[in-house]
Amino acid sequence: MWLRNLLFIGLVVAAIAALRANLFPLSGNAQVRPVAPVTRGSELDEVIGRVNAAFRAEWTAQSLQHAPLADEYTIIRRLSLALTGTIPSWEEMRQLEAIPPENRVDSWLSYLLHDRRFGNYFAERLARAYVGTEDGPFIIYRRRRFVTWLSEQLLTNRPYGSLVAELIVSDGLWTDKPATNFITVTTVPEGDGPDQERLAGRVARAFLGVRLDCAQCHNHPFEEWQQKDFHGLAAFFGKTQQGLTGLYEGKGEHMMTDHKTAKKETIEPAVPFLKELLPTDGSRRSRLARWVTHPQNEYFARATVQRVWALLFGRPYLDSVESMDALSNPPQPLVLLAQDFAAHHHDLQRLIRIITASEVFWQDSKANHELTDEHERHWAAFPLVRLRPEQVVGSVQQAAALKTINAESNLLVRATYQGSINEFVKRYGDTGEDEFTGRGGTIPQRLLLLNGDMVKESTENKPFNASTLIANLSANDRAAVETAYLSVLTRRPTAEEAAHFESRLAGSKGQERISRLEDLFWTLINSTEFSWNH
């Protein structure tokens, strides 16, 4: 109930602010400002060119005609969904229109990379890989603190290697040193400090893109990993202890039970590959951290590229984010991106800029020729990917607000927004830790959007809902339909769509007109186009 009250107050505040922004479009909010295009004439040109050429070579080799380039609004929507988990607001779209078309995408990307929404959304995605979604051990684990810290690191564009190293080596208290939560989350209440084996599995999957977990109990059935590879990695955490002052390097050894003889033996720390990169000095965790993030550890760079790719496209480059066991012979574009990433201090924002400026990100998801499974497999067209629940609810709220909901929004607006997201995700069904397995939609999800409270409340006739504002303030039917399309689908209607919906609005007044606009919002929100990234 409190949420509903809050929602109402929040909506009033938001709408008053929106009205104000309408009247004074450039006042009081973060602005999308024109920036010089980075994709042309910048030092990124060369690497982007090589990535493009690698994909073109692959398409030629496969005799595939790739999809044409998409328009800039489509790219802007993709960027927003990937980086902030929501669509651009109508307010932002208006600001963008003031920028010359050729600079819009670059300006938009720069704006997003400095927006706290990017930090928070990306941090949550990375946190799922680092610590999962479990609540974890209550006393010694603070997930929110961890995610907030990650968000700050991302916004300052801290070199990714240094960030990951801190996760592995940090000592101290989970409240005081948020990075330590990476380790404390594995602590089992009745157990003996952090779980060395779970940490080994995490390090291998999250940072190296390798599944070693299967080798925990036996030699890997279809890959080269041995049980000892896994336990060698676990042994780097063999001296990690937990006390009143938090994590510290103490005494202890890692024990392994041999799967054949059932004998217990002490295992020394060892890495499963690239052994020459392992430093010999320093504590066990410090050695591991420097090995994982070593500029020549190509597993680290490729795994990171693979993960960032998955976050940008909604689908990993190779089959699964965390099993790059095909690493021995990776595709050329992935190698190029990884090399550039390693050569530039593991600069995440640079990586994001390169990938999103490449042709493969700019391709349309449609074409005049038939798009087949082969196009899909070789990235010769942009994939259609179902939006994550947070993206769906974030987008519904953003579409219905007209004004941007971000860190600078009123506290109530943000609290309501976050509350609705949590409630909606609970009902819609969270995707859990493995966010990139291909999944279709479910009927409860459709029911929630067809008949649920959230859509109803965001679109019905309330004093300051988008449908009401548009009905009352738009100059004419054409402008009303166009505003609704820009708000919900980040594009203008086609000629047929415009004609159809203008006829729906024609001659309507007052309550009737608001209802028609509510119907239009409902229709757009329930379309395939809205629920799928494209």
Add this chain to the structure above:
Amino acid sequence: MNSFDTFCPSHGNHALERRGFLKLAGAAGLGWLTPVGQLLARQAEKKGKTSEPAYSVIVLWLAGGPSQLETFDPHPGTKIGGETKGIATGQKNVQIAEGLPLLAEQLADVSLIRSVVSKEGDHERGTYTLKTGYRPDPTIEHPALGAIACHELPADKTEVPRHVSILPNQWPGRGGFLGDEYDAFKLFDPANPLPDVTRRVSAERDQRRVADLSIVEQAFAKGREKRVEATGHRQTIARARIMMDSAQLKAFDVASDSESVRKQYGDTPFGRGCLAARRLIEVGVRCVEVTLDGWDTHANNYNSCKANNAILDPAFAALLKDLKQRDLLKKTVVLCLGEFGRTPNINPAAGRDHWPDGFSAAIAGGGIRPGVVVGATDPQGSKKVERPVTVGDLHATVLTALGLDPKHANASPIGRPIRLAEGEAVKELIG
């Protein structure tokens, strides 16, 4: 469309073929065409089976970890038994804890497994283990029992969700690697109307909206017709709308049962949940899980268990009686358990702590042999358990009752074969 895999398309294996987006359509949309023949063939191969396998499962989920000593495995007069007394039951020489008198009367139809052993003593991990039959594994997400049943068995004429969780806590049964469409459909106190199945506007406006939607869909499909088809989005909406109009929705409305029946189940959300479970399996739902929370009795164990039993007892007993009267018990497995049991030792707060090393499950119906007690815990409270039954064994038993072979394996997204359950059916209960 008669055969209608509304929520859980049988053998939808798109998770396995995620790269083939055209195949995705097959799984999301046309899954119902394929599996029945295979399934019949598989069942026909089974030898020595004369009776029909069970059709549905009802899981009474006692969340928090119920004390075996205050429910199905009392040890009166011992140190570990504490102040809880035993009462005589419909099974000769078998006692259950006081506080379950109505269930005691029905116990001739029930079997008890008093020796379930698990390796997980944490709520989240224990729940995962008991619901899926597997321990948590960071490289894979296993499907819950109900998801497996829906994946392996045909939808027949069911238009409502076939995997339902009533009063779920934060961890309802999920589809895991089989896909989100096998997730349990969640609903809360059946006294309230089912959310989101009722149109929010007049029929006239609704018709107009649907017509308008096709205009937007046409525009989007241009140049990507097959890909849009493969998302299954439009089909899922069509199915949702069929469900919204289905007469089977009445199954969720417990008020349409007579007052005397409702009274027997008890005037509680859980009692209504159990009544809804019966109504749902009558329209062909494969698995209903009904949760009764509040069993995490670290303190004040006896009083808490007493209060919980007062809710559980009438509901469980009425469910068994009702199913039997309607001739449904033989085609419905009823399973009652939680994520683990509780320590034989009583702590200083008069509570019992987590104990996965020997706890109880009650199981009835669906061809499970009634009136059997499997295994026993140590009256002295040690971890020694007679005839231990693993969680995998428990799952294998239920799957076998459903006519499924626990050894049958589905491929995980990375191609690992994963058996339906990794244990052996408890032979004392099957066949």
